[in-house]
Amino acid sequence: MTTASSAFAAKDKVTTPFPQAPVRRVVNSSVHTWRPKILERLAVLMQLPENWNGYGAQPVSAHHAEFALSMIATACPPDANAPQIVPGENGDLQVEWHSLEYDIELHVRAPLVVSAVRHTQHGCEEIELTNDFNIVYEWLAQMEAAIAARAAAA
Amino acid sequence: MAKFERPAGLPDFKEPPLNEVVLGVQFPPIEGYNQIHAGDVWRLFKEQYPLVEEQPPLAPVFETFGPIGAQQTPFSFGQALMHNRYWFIAPDQHELIQFQNDRFLHNWRQTRASVAEYPRFEALLSKFQTEFLRLSDFVRTLSGERSKQLTCNQVEVSYINHILLPSDAGFDPASALKVANFSSVPPDDFSMVWRRALRNSSGSPYARLSCEAQTALNHKGEKIIALTITVRGNPSVGTIGNVIEFMKEARVTIVNEFASITTDSAHTNWGRIM
Numbered sequence: 071m072t073t074a075s076s077a078f079a080a081k082d083k084v085t086t087p088f089p090q091a092p093v094r095r096v097v098n099s100s101v102h103t104w105r106p107k108i109l110e111r112l113a114v115l116m117q118l119p120e121n122w123n124g125y126g127a128q129p130v131s132a133h134h135a136e137f138a139l140s141m142i143a144t145a146c147p148p149d150a151n152a153p154q155i156v157p158g159e160n161g162d163l164q165v166e167w168h169s170l171e172y173d174i175e176l177h178v179r180a181p182l183v184v185s186a187v188r189h190t191q192h193g194c195e196e197i198e199l200t201n202d203f204n205i206v207y208e209w210l211a212q213m214e215a216a217i218a219a220r221a222a223a224a
Numbered sequence: 225m226a227k228f229e230r231p232a233g234l235p236d237f238k239e240p241p242l243n244e245v246v247l248g249v250q251f252p253p254i255e256g257y258n259q260i261h262a263g264d265v266w267r268l269f270k271e272q273y274p275l276v277e278e279q280p281p282l283a284p285v286f287e288t289f290g291p292i293g294a295q296q297t298p299f300s301f302g303q304a305l306m307h308n309r310y311w312f313i314a315p316d317q318h319e320l321i322q323f324q325n326d327r328f329l330h331n332w333r334q335t336r337a338s339v340a341e342y343p344r345f346e347a348l349l350s351k352f353q354t355e356f357l358r359l360s361d362f363v364r365t366l367s368g369e370r371s372k373q374l375t376c377n378q379v380e381v382s383y384i385n386h387i388l389l390p391s392d393a394g395f396d397p398a399s400a401l402k403v404a405n406f407s408s409v410p411p412d413d414f415s416m417v418w419r420r421a422l423r424n425s426s427g428s429p430y431a432r433l434s435c436e437a438q439t440a441l442n443h444k445g446e447k448i449i450a451l452t453i454t455v456r457g458n459p460s461v462g463t464i465g466n467v468i469e470f471m472k473e474a475r476v477t478i479v480n481e482f483a484s485i486t487t488d489s490a491h492t493n494w495g496r497i498m
Contacts (some may be wrong), residue, residue, distance in 0.1 A: 075329050075331075076382065079242060131253065132284055136283060140288045180252075201430070203292055
Protein backbone atom coordinates (compact mmCIF):
# COMPACT_ATOMS: atom_id res chain seq x y z
CA MET A 71 0.00 0.00 0.00
CA THR A 72 1.25 3.46 -0.76
CA THR A 73 0.07 6.96 -0.02
CA ALA A 74 -0.16 9.46 -2.83
CA SER A 75 3.04 11.14 -1.72
CA SER A 76 4.87 7.87 -1.25
CA ALA A 77 7.79 7.47 -3.59
CA PHE A 78 6.60 3.97 -4.35
CA ALA A 79 3.32 5.30 -5.65
CA ALA A 80 4.26 5.26 -9.30
CA LYS A 81 7.15 2.87 -9.66
CA ASP A 82 9.20 0.21 -7.97
CA LYS A 83 6.27 -1.19 -6.02
CA VAL A 84 7.37 -3.61 -3.39
CA THR A 85 3.96 -4.66 -2.22
CA THR A 86 1.42 -6.60 -4.15
CA PRO A 87 -2.08 -6.09 -2.82
CA PHE A 88 -4.39 -9.03 -3.29
CA PRO A 89 -6.70 -8.67 -6.26
CA GLN A 90 -10.20 -7.74 -5.20
CA ALA A 91 -13.36 -8.24 -7.23
CA PRO A 92 -15.23 -4.97 -7.78
CA VAL A 93 -18.30 -4.82 -5.58
CA ARG A 94 -21.11 -3.02 -7.40
CA ARG A 95 -24.09 -5.23 -6.66
CA VAL A 96 -25.27 -3.08 -3.74
CA VAL A 97 -27.74 -0.53 -5.09
CA ASN A 98 -28.75 1.18 -1.84
CA SER A 99 -25.67 3.37 -1.86
CA SER A 100 -24.61 5.38 1.18
CA VAL A 101 -23.16 8.11 -1.01
CA HIS A 102 -24.38 11.59 -0.16
CA THR A 103 -27.26 12.70 -2.38
CA TRP A 104 -25.61 16.03 -3.15
CA ARG A 105 -22.30 14.54 -4.23
CA PRO A 106 -22.80 14.11 -8.02
CA LYS A 107 -24.25 17.61 -8.43
CA ILE A 108 -21.40 19.20 -6.50
CA LEU A 109 -18.72 17.34 -8.42
CA GLU A 110 -20.31 18.30 -11.73
CA ARG A 111 -20.70 21.96 -10.76
CA LEU A 112 -17.16 22.38 -9.44
CA ALA A 113 -15.75 20.62 -12.49
CA VAL A 114 -17.55 23.17 -14.69
CA LEU A 115 -16.28 26.10 -12.61
CA MET A 116 -12.70 24.83 -12.83
CA GLN A 117 -12.93 25.15 -16.60
CA LEU A 118 -13.70 28.88 -16.46
CA PRO A 119 -11.07 30.82 -18.41
CA GLU A 120 -9.26 33.95 -17.31
CA ASN A 121 -11.60 36.97 -17.57
CA TRP A 122 -14.64 34.70 -17.76
CA ASN A 123 -17.02 37.56 -16.87
CA GLY A 124 -15.49 40.13 -19.20
CA TYR A 125 -14.38 42.23 -16.22
CA GLY A 126 -11.06 40.58 -15.49
CA ALA A 127 -12.31 37.76 -13.23
CA GLN A 128 -9.83 35.10 -12.12
CA PRO A 129 -10.41 31.43 -12.89
CA VAL A 130 -11.36 29.03 -10.09
CA SER A 131 -8.19 27.23 -9.03
CA ALA A 132 -7.87 23.54 -8.19
CA HIS A 133 -7.01 24.60 -4.63
CA HIS A 134 -10.26 26.54 -4.21
CA ALA A 135 -12.32 23.75 -5.78
CA GLU A 136 -10.72 20.93 -3.80
CA PHE A 137 -11.05 22.86 -0.57
CA ALA A 138 -14.71 23.66 -1.29
CA LEU A 139 -15.32 19.98 -2.01
CA SER A 140 -13.70 18.91 1.24
CA MET A 141 -15.60 21.60 3.15
CA ILE A 142 -18.97 20.56 1.72
CA ALA A 143 -18.22 16.88 2.36
CA THR A 144 -17.54 17.76 5.99
CA ALA A 145 -20.33 20.27 6.54
CA CYS A 146 -23.23 18.81 4.60
CA PRO A 147 -25.55 16.21 6.20
CA PRO A 148 -26.10 13.18 3.95
CA ASP A 149 -29.62 14.07 2.86
CA ALA A 150 -29.19 17.84 2.63
CA ASN A 151 -29.99 19.61 -0.61
CA ALA A 152 -27.04 20.36 -2.84
CA PRO A 153 -25.84 23.95 -2.43
CA GLN A 154 -25.60 26.49 -5.19
CA ILE A 155 -21.99 27.37 -5.97
CA VAL A 156 -21.21 30.73 -7.52
CA PRO A 157 -17.75 31.85 -8.64
CA GLY A 158 -16.39 35.22 -7.52
CA GLU A 159 -14.19 37.68 -9.37
CA ASN A 160 -11.04 36.75 -7.44
CA GLY A 161 -11.26 33.02 -8.00
CA ASP A 162 -13.24 32.77 -4.76
CA LEU A 163 -16.40 30.71 -4.34
CA GLN A 164 -19.76 31.35 -2.73
CA VAL A 165 -21.51 28.19 -1.49
CA GLU A 166 -25.18 28.78 -0.65
CA TRP A 167 -28.26 26.98 0.66
CA HIS A 168 -31.61 28.78 0.66
CA SER A 169 -35.00 27.90 2.14
CA LEU A 170 -38.00 29.84 3.41
CA GLU A 171 -36.57 29.63 6.93
CA TYR A 172 -32.84 30.09 6.42
CA ASP A 173 -30.22 31.43 4.08
CA ILE A 174 -26.79 29.91 4.67
CA GLU A 175 -23.81 31.29 2.77
CA LEU A 176 -20.17 30.20 2.92
CA HIS A 177 -17.75 32.54 1.19
CA VAL A 178 -14.55 30.64 0.40
CA ARG A 179 -12.12 33.54 -0.01
CA ALA A 180 -9.19 31.10 -0.06
CA PRO A 181 -8.60 27.56 1.22
CA LEU A 182 -9.02 27.63 5.01
CA VAL A 183 -10.37 31.23 4.87
CA VAL A 184 -14.17 31.06 5.00
CA SER A 185 -16.81 33.58 6.04
CA ALA A 186 -20.00 31.80 7.12
CA VAL A 187 -23.32 33.65 7.38
CA ARG A 188 -26.77 32.44 8.40
CA HIS A 189 -29.82 34.64 7.91
CA THR A 190 -33.00 33.72 9.78
CA GLN A 191 -36.21 35.58 10.48
CA HIS A 192 -34.66 36.53 13.82
CA GLY A 193 -31.47 38.04 12.49
CA CYS A 194 -28.05 37.23 11.09
CA GLU A 195 -25.08 35.24 12.43
CA GLU A 196 -21.63 35.64 10.92
CA ILE A 197 -18.46 33.73 11.80
CA GLU A 198 -15.02 33.19 10.31
CA LEU A 199 -14.02 29.55 9.81
CA THR A 200 -10.85 27.72 8.81
CA ASN A 201 -11.01 23.91 8.93
CA ASP A 202 -13.80 23.15 11.43
CA PHE A 203 -17.33 23.13 9.96
CA ASN A 204 -19.33 21.63 12.84
CA ILE A 205 -21.37 24.82 13.14
CA VAL A 206 -22.35 24.70 9.46
CA TYR A 207 -23.39 21.06 9.84
CA GLU A 208 -25.68 22.13 12.70
CA TRP A 209 -27.12 25.00 10.65
CA LEU A 210 -27.82 22.69 7.71
CA ALA A 211 -29.38 20.03 9.93
CA GLN A 212 -31.68 22.70 11.40
CA MET A 213 -32.54 23.89 7.90
CA GLU A 214 -33.42 20.37 6.78
CA ALA A 215 -35.51 19.83 9.92
CA ALA A 216 -37.40 23.08 9.28
CA ILE A 217 -38.05 22.09 5.67
CA ALA A 218 -39.29 18.66 6.77
CA ALA A 219 -41.55 20.19 9.45
CA ARG A 220 -43.05 22.62 6.92
CA ALA A 221 -43.65 19.79 4.47
CA ALA A 222 -45.33 17.69 7.18
CA ALA A 223 -47.56 20.58 8.20
CA ALA A 224 -48.67 21.31 4.64
CA MET B 225 20.93 25.09 10.86
CA ALA B 226 19.35 23.96 14.10
CA LYS B 227 19.95 20.37 15.13
CA PHE B 228 16.95 18.47 16.34
CA GLU B 229 16.85 16.08 19.29
CA ARG B 230 14.73 13.02 19.77
CA PRO B 231 12.10 13.61 22.50
CA ALA B 232 12.84 11.73 25.72
CA GLY B 233 10.63 8.74 26.37
CA LEU B 234 9.48 8.27 22.80
CA PRO B 235 9.23 4.56 21.86
CA ASP B 236 12.31 3.51 19.94
CA PHE B 237 13.35 0.40 18.03
CA LYS B 238 16.74 -0.85 16.88
CA GLU B 239 15.28 -2.27 13.68
CA PRO B 240 11.94 -0.62 12.97
CA PRO B 241 10.03 -2.13 10.02
CA LEU B 242 10.07 1.22 8.25
CA ASN B 243 9.96 1.11 4.49
CA GLU B 244 9.43 4.79 3.78
CA VAL B 245 9.08 8.16 5.54
CA VAL B 246 7.56 11.25 3.94
CA LEU B 247 7.85 14.84 5.17
CA GLY B 248 5.86 17.23 3.02
CA VAL B 249 4.07 20.53 2.67
CA GLN B 250 1.44 22.03 0.41
CA PHE B 251 1.22 25.74 -0.37
CA PRO B 252 -0.73 27.96 -2.79
CA PRO B 253 0.62 27.67 -6.35
CA ILE B 254 3.84 29.66 -6.64
CA GLU B 255 3.24 33.05 -8.24
CA GLY B 256 5.22 33.53 -11.41
CA TYR B 257 6.14 29.84 -11.68
CA ASN B 258 5.94 28.18 -15.08
CA GLN B 259 6.87 24.66 -16.08
CA ILE B 260 10.06 26.03 -17.61
CA HIS B 261 11.29 26.95 -14.10
CA ALA B 262 11.44 23.27 -13.08
CA GLY B 263 15.05 23.12 -14.29
CA ASP B 264 15.95 26.10 -12.10
CA VAL B 265 14.43 24.34 -9.10
CA TRP B 266 16.38 21.16 -9.89
CA ARG B 267 19.62 23.17 -10.01
CA LEU B 268 19.00 24.11 -6.36
CA PHE B 269 19.28 20.44 -5.39
CA LYS B 270 21.20 18.86 -8.27
CA GLU B 271 24.41 18.30 -6.33
CA GLN B 272 22.77 15.98 -3.79
CA TYR B 273 19.97 14.76 -6.07
CA PRO B 274 21.38 14.38 -9.59
CA LEU B 275 18.71 12.00 -10.93
CA VAL B 276 15.36 13.28 -12.21
CA GLU B 277 12.04 11.62 -12.89
CA GLU B 278 8.78 13.16 -14.02
CA GLN B 279 5.59 12.07 -12.26
CA PRO B 280 1.88 12.87 -12.47
CA PRO B 281 0.95 15.76 -10.15
CA LEU B 282 -0.55 15.32 -6.70
CA ALA B 283 -3.99 16.89 -6.35
CA PRO B 284 -4.46 19.45 -3.55
CA VAL B 285 -5.59 17.92 -0.26
CA PHE B 286 -7.18 19.73 2.67
CA GLU B 287 -8.14 18.22 6.01
CA THR B 288 -11.49 19.61 7.17
CA PHE B 289 -13.51 18.64 10.22
CA GLY B 290 -17.15 18.11 11.10
CA PRO B 291 -19.20 15.80 13.29
CA ILE B 292 -17.56 12.45 14.04
CA GLY B 293 -18.59 9.90 11.46
CA ALA B 294 -20.15 12.48 9.15
CA GLN B 295 -17.35 12.70 6.62
CA GLN B 296 -17.13 9.99 4.04
CA THR B 297 -13.99 8.74 2.40
CA PRO B 298 -12.42 11.79 0.79
CA PHE B 299 -12.84 12.27 -2.92
CA SER B 300 -11.19 14.72 -5.27
CA PHE B 301 -11.01 15.97 -8.83
CA GLY B 302 -7.65 14.37 -9.46
CA GLN B 303 -4.90 15.92 -11.50
CA ALA B 304 -6.66 18.17 -14.02
CA LEU B 305 -4.87 21.31 -15.20
CA MET B 306 -1.91 20.94 -12.88
CA HIS B 307 1.82 21.26 -13.35
CA ASN B 308 3.93 18.11 -13.37
CA ARG B 309 5.64 16.74 -10.30
CA TYR B 310 9.38 16.07 -10.35
CA TRP B 311 11.47 13.66 -8.33
CA PHE B 312 15.04 14.73 -7.66
CA ILE B 313 16.73 11.52 -6.54
CA ALA B 314 19.96 10.87 -4.64
CA PRO B 315 22.50 8.54 -6.31
CA ASP B 316 21.78 5.70 -3.85
CA GLN B 317 18.03 6.12 -4.56
CA HIS B 318 17.14 6.08 -0.87
CA GLU B 319 16.30 9.77 -0.58
CA LEU B 320 14.48 12.07 -2.93
CA ILE B 321 12.76 15.42 -3.17
CA GLN B 322 9.34 15.71 -4.74
CA PHE B 323 8.47 19.10 -6.20
CA GLN B 324 5.53 20.60 -8.02
CA ASN B 325 4.32 24.20 -8.00
CA ASP B 326 2.22 23.68 -4.86
CA ARG B 327 4.02 20.79 -3.11
CA PHE B 328 7.43 20.05 -1.63
CA LEU B 329 8.26 16.70 -0.05
CA HIS B 330 11.34 14.85 1.19
CA ASN B 331 11.19 11.05 1.12
CA TRP B 332 13.43 8.41 2.59
CA ARG B 333 12.77 4.88 1.39
CA GLN B 334 14.13 1.39 1.23
CA THR B 335 14.78 0.07 -2.26
CA ARG B 336 14.93 -3.37 -3.81
CA ALA B 337 18.57 -2.93 -4.68
CA SER B 338 19.88 -2.23 -1.19
CA VAL B 339 18.70 -2.13 2.40
CA ALA B 340 19.69 1.10 4.12
CA GLU B 341 19.69 1.89 7.81
CA TYR B 342 16.95 4.38 8.65
CA PRO B 343 18.75 7.72 9.13
CA ARG B 344 16.17 8.75 11.79
CA PHE B 345 13.58 11.48 11.77
CA GLU B 346 15.83 14.24 13.12
CA ALA B 347 18.25 13.91 10.22
CA LEU B 348 15.43 13.91 7.67
CA LEU B 349 13.76 16.91 9.32
CA SER B 350 17.01 18.85 9.20
CA LYS B 351 17.38 18.09 5.49
CA PHE B 352 13.78 19.04 4.81
CA GLN B 353 14.24 22.37 6.58
CA THR B 354 17.40 23.22 4.63
CA GLU B 355 15.85 22.23 1.31
CA PHE B 356 12.59 24.06 1.94
CA LEU B 357 14.44 27.27 2.80
CA ARG B 358 16.46 26.93 -0.38
CA LEU B 359 13.24 26.64 -2.39
CA SER B 360 11.71 29.54 -0.48
CA ASP B 361 14.67 31.77 -1.40
CA PHE B 362 14.23 30.81 -5.04
CA VAL B 363 10.52 31.64 -4.94
CA ARG B 364 11.33 35.16 -3.78
CA THR B 365 13.34 35.71 -6.94
CA LEU B 366 10.34 34.61 -9.04
CA SER B 367 7.84 36.92 -7.38
CA GLY B 368 10.25 39.84 -7.28
CA GLU B 369 9.29 40.44 -3.64
CA ARG B 370 12.15 39.77 -1.24
CA SER B 371 9.75 39.57 1.70
CA LYS B 372 7.52 36.99 0.01
CA GLN B 373 7.56 33.62 1.79
CA LEU B 374 6.17 30.24 0.92
CA THR B 375 3.24 29.91 3.29
CA CYS B 376 2.17 26.32 3.82
CA ASN B 377 -1.51 25.47 4.18
CA GLN B 378 -1.07 21.73 4.81
CA VAL B 379 1.73 19.70 6.37
CA GLU B 380 2.13 15.93 6.13
CA VAL B 381 4.23 13.32 7.88
CA SER B 382 3.82 9.68 6.81
CA TYR B 383 5.50 6.51 8.07
CA ILE B 384 5.05 3.45 5.87
CA ASN B 385 5.93 0.18 7.60
CA HIS B 386 6.27 -3.25 6.04
CA ILE B 387 5.70 -5.69 8.86
CA LEU B 388 6.89 -9.18 8.06
CA LEU B 389 4.47 -11.93 9.07
CA PRO B 390 5.50 -15.47 10.06
CA SER B 391 5.91 -17.61 6.96
CA ASP B 392 4.43 -20.74 8.49
CA ALA B 393 0.99 -19.32 9.26
CA GLY B 394 -1.70 -17.73 7.10
CA PHE B 395 -2.23 -13.98 7.00
CA ASP B 396 -2.93 -13.69 10.71
CA PRO B 397 -2.18 -10.06 11.53
CA ALA B 398 -2.78 -10.60 15.25
CA SER B 399 0.87 -11.48 15.78
CA ALA B 400 1.79 -7.88 14.96
CA LEU B 401 -1.34 -5.74 15.13
CA LYS B 402 -3.41 -5.46 18.30
CA VAL B 403 -6.24 -3.86 16.35
CA ALA B 404 -6.64 -6.85 14.02
CA ASN B 405 -7.39 -9.84 16.21
CA PHE B 406 -9.58 -12.26 14.29
CA SER B 407 -9.55 -14.90 17.03
CA SER B 408 -9.32 -18.50 15.87
CA VAL B 409 -10.05 -18.04 12.16
CA PRO B 410 -7.75 -15.48 10.58
CA PRO B 411 -8.73 -14.04 7.19
CA ASP B 412 -7.00 -14.82 3.91
CA ASP B 413 -6.37 -11.11 3.54
CA PHE B 414 -7.63 -7.85 5.04
CA SER B 415 -7.62 -4.10 4.62
CA MET B 416 -8.61 -1.51 7.18
CA VAL B 417 -8.51 2.26 7.62
CA TRP B 418 -9.12 4.32 10.73
CA ARG B 419 -8.83 8.03 11.31
CA ARG B 420 -9.19 10.53 14.12
CA ALA B 421 -8.92 14.28 14.56
CA LEU B 422 -5.99 15.70 16.50
CA ARG B 423 -6.87 18.70 18.66
CA ASN B 424 -4.91 21.60 20.08
CA SER B 425 -5.02 22.74 23.71
CA SER B 426 -8.24 24.66 23.12
CA GLY B 427 -9.95 21.57 21.69
CA SER B 428 -9.99 22.73 18.07
CA PRO B 429 -9.02 20.18 15.41
CA TYR B 430 -5.81 21.00 13.58
CA ALA B 431 -4.84 17.72 11.93
CA ARG B 432 -6.00 14.21 11.24
CA LEU B 433 -4.28 10.93 12.02
CA SER B 434 -4.94 8.29 9.37
CA CYS B 435 -3.90 4.66 9.62
CA GLU B 436 -4.16 2.13 6.83
CA ALA B 437 -3.28 -1.53 7.24
CA GLN B 438 -3.34 -4.06 4.44
CA THR B 439 -1.97 -7.53 3.89
CA ALA B 440 0.36 -7.82 0.91
CA LEU B 441 3.37 -9.65 -0.50
CA ASN B 442 6.72 -7.94 -0.77
CA HIS B 443 8.99 -8.32 -3.79
CA LYS B 444 10.46 -11.50 -2.30
CA GLY B 445 6.98 -13.01 -2.04
CA GLU B 446 6.97 -12.73 1.76
CA LYS B 447 3.77 -12.01 3.63
CA ILE B 448 3.64 -8.54 5.11
CA ILE B 449 1.29 -5.99 6.58
CA ALA B 450 1.73 -2.63 4.90
CA LEU B 451 0.94 -0.17 7.68
CA THR B 452 0.80 3.50 6.71
CA ILE B 453 0.40 6.09 9.47
CA THR B 454 -0.09 9.69 8.36
CA VAL B 455 -0.67 12.97 10.16
CA ARG B 456 -1.85 15.80 7.92
CA GLY B 457 -3.29 19.20 8.78
CA ASN B 458 -2.72 22.91 8.81
CA PRO B 459 -0.05 24.52 10.98
CA SER B 460 -1.05 27.44 13.21
CA VAL B 461 0.98 29.68 10.91
CA GLY B 462 2.30 28.43 7.58
CA THR B 463 5.89 29.59 7.97
CA ILE B 464 8.82 27.17 8.26
CA GLY B 465 9.19 27.42 12.04
CA ASN B 466 5.61 26.35 12.60
CA VAL B 467 5.87 23.70 9.91
CA ILE B 468 8.85 22.15 11.70
CA GLU B 469 6.99 22.21 15.03
CA PHE B 470 3.98 20.59 13.37
CA MET B 471 6.18 17.85 11.91
CA LYS B 472 7.87 17.16 15.25
CA GLU B 473 4.50 16.85 16.95
CA ALA B 474 3.18 14.67 14.10
CA ARG B 475 6.16 12.34 14.44
CA VAL B 476 5.50 11.89 18.17
CA THR B 477 1.85 11.11 17.43
CA ILE B 478 2.77 8.59 14.73
CA VAL B 479 5.41 6.78 16.78
CA ASN B 480 3.14 6.55 19.81
CA GLU B 481 0.29 5.27 17.63
CA PHE B 482 2.60 2.69 16.07
CA ALA B 483 3.78 1.48 19.48
CA SER B 484 0.21 1.43 20.76
CA ILE B 485 -1.33 -0.67 17.96
CA THR B 486 1.50 -3.17 17.54
CA THR B 487 2.10 -6.15 19.83
CA ASP B 488 4.77 -6.67 22.46
CA SER B 489 6.10 -9.73 20.63
CA ALA B 490 6.52 -7.65 17.48
CA HIS B 491 8.31 -4.99 19.54
CA THR B 492 10.73 -7.67 20.74
CA ASN B 493 11.44 -8.67 17.14
CA TRP B 494 12.19 -5.06 16.24
CA GLY B 495 14.44 -4.58 19.26
CA ARG B 496 12.43 -2.10 21.30
CA ILE B 497 14.74 0.18 23.29
CA MET B 498 12.31 2.55 25.00
